[in-house]
Amino acid sequence: MKNDDPIYVAQPTMPPLEEFIPYLEEMWRTRILTNGGPFHAKFEAALCEYLGVKHISLFNNGTIALLIALQALRVTGEVITTPYSFVATAHSLLWNGIKPIFVDIDPESLNLDPGRIEAAISPQTTAILPVHCYGHMCDVDGIRAIAETYGLKVIYDAAHAFGVRTESGTILDYGDLSVLSFHATKVFNTFEGGAIVCPNNTIKKRIDQLKNFGFIDEIHVVMPGINGKMSEFNAAFGLLQLKRLDAALQRREAIDARYRKLLQGIAGIRCLPPGIEATPNYAYFPILVQQAYPLSRDGLYQKMRERNVFARRYFYPLISDFPMYRNLPSAAPANLPNAGAVAETILCLPMSSNLSEGDVDRVVSCIAD
Numbered sequence: 001m002k003n004d005d006p007i008y009v010a011q012p013t014m015p016p017l018e019e020f021i022p023y024l025e026e027m028w029r030t031r032i033l034t035n036g037g038p039f040h041a042k043f044e045a046a047l048c049e050y051l052g053v054k055h056i057s058l059f060n061n062g063t064i065a066l067l068i069a070l071q072a073l074r075v076t077g078e079v080i081t082t083p084y085s086f087v088a089t090a091h092s093l094l095w096n097g098i099k100p101i102f103v104d105i106d107p108e109s110l111n112l113d114p115g116r117i118e119a120a121i122s123p124q125t126t127a128i129l130p131v132h133c134y135g136h137m138c139d140v141d142g143i144r145a146i147a148e149t150y151g152l153k154v155i156y157d158a159a160h161a162f163g164v165r166t167e168s169g170t171i172l173d174y175g176d177l178s179v180l181s182f183h184a185t186k187v188f189n190t191f192e193g194g195a196i197v198c199p200n201n202t203i204k205k206r207i208d209q210l211k212n213f214g215f216i217d218e219i220h221v222v223m224p225g226i227n228g229k230m231s232e233f234n235a236a237f238g239l240l241q242l243k244r245l246d247a248a249l250q251r252r253e254a255i256d257a258r259y260r261k262l263l264q265g266i267a268g269i270r271c272l273p274p275g276i277e278a279t280p281n282y283a284y285f286p287i288l289v290q291q292a293y294p295l296s297r298d299g300l301y302q303k304m305r306e307r308n309v310f311a312r313r314y315f316y317p318l319i320s321d322f323p324m325y326r327n328l329p330s331a332a333p334a335n336l337p338n339a340g341a342v343a344e345t346i347l348c349l350p351m352s353s354n355l356s357e358g359d360v361d362r363v364v365s366c367i368a369d
């Protein structure tokens, strides 16, 4: 890479094109393009094995998977969620006619703070929708305790958490359902794609029907489903992607370590501490630009852009500041001081398995010089 080539916040990991050609030839031969074809079946099985989960339902993207996860559990009324996420998290509630209730985040983990959930529960509350932000595990025990006490469902937005493991297994086993995204910017991508991790075959079957218009057989439609199916192209690509995933994750770990080493000692720059998970996925590299730094966060963001380095302000603005949410009482900035403070100082540095050591050094030099 030339020294001034653009460096983007994320760049998809992709296999060599020639390795994908045989998969395409197979599709051209069978002419099965979608509706649960052979690649779809193989990819579901391979993902279950890789992730260490029992049942998974594939989707065309993570947003539709979130919408369907809420439908499948018949979530209604009010749902407690975080303002510090990608906007799709809360949009999935509005699309289901559910009122989001924003609760502040923990200032260290940047995940929903279980200590603040109880006060936000009303007679209408039916579920909690937390996010494993940046792939860092939520306080799953704290959230489970509250959910059990109040009889609430828990759906984890695990869009950032592909491959994250705890001491005892996958992070995707917590809650009633977990939702993944395989968008191009994610640790694991299928161009576009997503999935719901299901605890048993009964709920998987219902989810499979919901993502296929509500068909239960050739002529019976028993619910108002949607088209959330993953195509054979995306499934085949995912199958191929799995082969190189471990190498990509190792590369991310090395980049994370290099950033931490090089950024150490720069006054006013704080790296987010590692999460509590046993096996992280190094999905993002967020820093907090604090007062001791000579530039504001936006000043640094601009300076980097001028040097062709495209960091991103994930997550700014807060979801609760967007027009369709900001009039909700729970969206008031006074209710969300931690999320508000982090949104003003956060900057995600470029992170992908394609970054060279020289690229990382160039990103850091924008911050240090």
Ligand SMILES: Cc1ncc(COP(=O)(O)O)c(C=O)c1O
Binding pocket: 061, 062, 063, 064, 085, 086, 088, 089, 131, 157, 159, 160, 180, 181, 182, 183, 193, 194
């Ligand atoms: C936290 C979070 N939730 C949901 C989504 C939506 O996923 P998708 O883009 O696959 O629809 C994304 C990312 O795009 C995300 O970052």
